[in-house]
Amino acid sequence: MSDSRFFIKKEGVTLGDLCRYLDLAPSSSLDQSLKIDDVCSIEEPKEGCLSFIKTKKNLSVVEEWPSMIFLVDEALALELTSSLPNVLFSKRVEIDFTRSIQYLYPHPFVKAFASGMPSVSLQAKIGQNVTISPGVVIGEGAEIGDGVFLGPNVVIGPNVVIGKHSEIHAGVAIQCALIGSHVVIHQNAAIGQAGFGFTVTPEGFLDIPQIGRVIIEDNVHIGACCTIDRGGLRDTIIRSMTRLDNLIQIGHNVQIGRGCVLVAQVGIAGSTVIGDFSMIGGQVGIADHVTIGKNVKIASKSGVMRDIPDGSVMGGIPCVPIHQWHRTSVILHKLTQKQDKK
């Protein structure tokens, strides 16, 4: 369920409305009066919500969640009991799901400020002993906890929450985010912008509205010029105590555990999960939808394309156990020397 503080949903949309909008023919058994509460990802099913199914292995969700509504790839039609009242078939299911989200969220977040509003909204809740440096902009409904420091030219978007005693340094811009206490965010970081999400169509890219948030827990530090995208259908989460160095990219839906250390210029693609107390070296790149365990160590400059179990120590592109990577370096060195002697 998207956070109504950040995203405005069209209410009262029925399955019939959606059919007409998507120009899909409803089967006779379809219950066109079904209300669509929201959209959700198939990995996080929710009552009353619309999701889409493109692969056979996800079809079981249809039976397990009769209270949901599904857009299902027409190619899977024969696999389903015919005449379900909550299933709509589509020939281009990803595109139609994207268009459904656009239909439910017609007004993107961006119009949240307005010409002529004061720099610090009178509708913001400002705690005790808050420092509001020159040039700070605070949107409507934002909540700034006691003892917070906001450096010059910081931008706090509407309804953003900043916990007690956090330090937000000069030039940082934050939107669609809930920030904990004792958090430090360094100069010119960018938090909460829309993630890199679109569907490829024959007519071009179709943007997927990004209706998740950024959640940053207590005592997290974020480096200068880091970029943390808000979630797509879920949230982007950084758990307590974790430290991010400068110029780090965190894609949408990423979840980073407690007490992790990410060195400068790391890039983590969308929906990847990192367990507690893991350490990621500088300039490491991690692909999307990967699961990294707890207490994992990854050498700097590595490239991670697959899941990594708890406690592993890895290195290389693509990364392998670190001793193996070291051995490969040694072997290559020997081969090169042998070649020299010939």
Next chain:
Amino acid sequence: MSDSRFFIKKEGVTLGDLCRYLDLAPSSSLDQSLKIDDVCSIEEPKEGCLSFIKTKKNLSVVEEWPSMIFLVDEALALELTSSLPNVLFSKRVEIDFTRSIQYLYPHPFVKAFASGMPSVSLQAKIGQNVTISPGVVIGEGAEIGDGVFLGPNVVIGPNVVIGKHSEIHAGVAIQCALIGSHVVIHQNAAIGQAGFGFTVTPEGFLDIPQIGRVIIEDNVHIGACCTIDRGGLRDTIIRSMTRLDNLIQIGHNVQIGRGCVLVAQVGIAGSTVIGDFSMIGGQVGIADHVTIGKNVKIASKSGVMRDIPDGSVMGGIPCVPIHQWHRTSVILHKLTQKQDKK
């Protein structure tokens, strides 16, 4: 021809003036009264403009463009018909060309703002339904199209053009750029700064004035904290529909085609060209003056040092066809295991 909206050129400069400024002895045949309209790169010859020639293969341009003016490396003097009226010889042709640009463009762009001016210039043209959030700065002569959203603390430089319905988010700074319609630029991106251009001299670096622009066509998205340098003698261009993720570096004179996808932290060095619909994985680096074809796919973390033909799928440092890169990984893995058994 540089855009007079952004760069002020000294008018009426003759070849004689230039000889005196550069302290070069004119040959008797040189037409010192020739007017120098502007400077251009030898790849893009233009009537009335000054360029320089350092290698034999470019000498043909001298004959093909008698209406141009040339600084030619003295070492090539014997290769040319003696006594051309539009050719000036130099012992250090790159340095003298750089100094010529400095002579024609003595006032760099940066003084474009002034103390005491209002945040939003009264000389800017603001369309209908434009949102100007608190802290926005708009320079003289800028044009903001209908329905544009400017987030808090956005900086729009003098004479910059923003097309209809574009979204420029908090903290973005733009100068020397023409931005299309329905463009989205995310928080704290930096567009249009001078590129990384200098000539090495015995006395140190000599800065090459960067007098090109950034052109961003319709429907392009630019991620947070991306940096897009303006062109040197030409323009930096990003064509319609292309999507840039966060923290991407685009060097001066780069041209990116339509419908491309660049994942986070990609870096593209100066003057490189990328064809339509190509996809560049995260953290890829591409060298300068490289030509990447259309529909090319490059795996994340790759390093590209050479041209890549249309439709290629590449990976590795330096990058090779992707199946070859995968095979190399397999072979290295086997070699390491063999070593283990010994």
Next chain:
Amino acid sequence: MSDSRFFIKKEGVTLGDLCRYLDLAPSSSLDQSLKIDDVCSIEEPKEGCLSFIKTKKNLSVVEEWPSMIFLVDEALALELTSSLPNVLFSKRVEIDFTRSIQYLYPHPFVKAFASGMPSVSLQAKIGQNVTISPGVVIGEGAEIGDGVFLGPNVVIGPNVVIGKHSEIHAGVAIQCALIGSHVVIHQNAAIGQAGFGFTVTPEGFLDIPQIGRVIIEDNVHIGACCTIDRGGLRDTIIRSMTRLDNLIQIGHNVQIGRGCVLVAQVGIAGSTVIGDFSMIGGQVGIADHVTIGKNVKIASKSGVMRDIPDGSVMGGIPCVPIHQWHRTSVILHKLTQKQDKK
């Protein structure tokens, strides 16, 4: 000695005070009345200052600097002449040293601005012909030299010094820094934030106060969205003429020599030293505490983990002499082709 313009030190602290604060039992010989002037790193010993010793090889400093004060790992107690008046033993010497710095510097820098202060402090010293664009914030005691250009929304922290004729472009944020003359800093760069410094304890990370500065000498250029952390106990230094492209990370205590060229997206970890006139290719990563010589060239995308002597040309991950790296590429290519034929 930290710069009192940026950091406020608790005065009059004695070794006895420290014992009580750290809850360490003083030996009978300890001179509890000794004044602690400041903290310093063991690599840069200073009279009257407190440092810590964890390894045997550093013990000689204790004898050479009887005017200093030392926190020494208890495991090294037997190695020292018993009953030194200036040595305090600790079971967890790194944690206790970190806590000592926190004790001496209880008020971090960040509260340097205040709500309601004017954008440009009346206590700042502004030179002749300075351009202060709209939205600029200048803290108390800052000094802006003649002819400086400050672009829109630039933030100059308290007591920061900007030398003559420097250009600081839109959105740049600077704190705890001394900037030379004719320096150019491009849009949205972040200079002087606290470095990535903490001690790991069983209870979590303990932040090491970062009480050094950023020193940028004359004629340096810094690219857009670069991040340059201030020093921990020492300074981060970039010497004259050096050029940084965009999106570069410079860790705390790093020293970069004169006339160096760093291409975009380079990352340099803490305390690394780079000699004069070295050239670092794009996306190179250099580990912490490494010494790179003068006139070194490093190919783009390389990973540097060890010292590199003067004049070397290197490439690869980990980097090796460039001809060796090229040969390795050739060998791998041959191996892959051989495999194909089988």
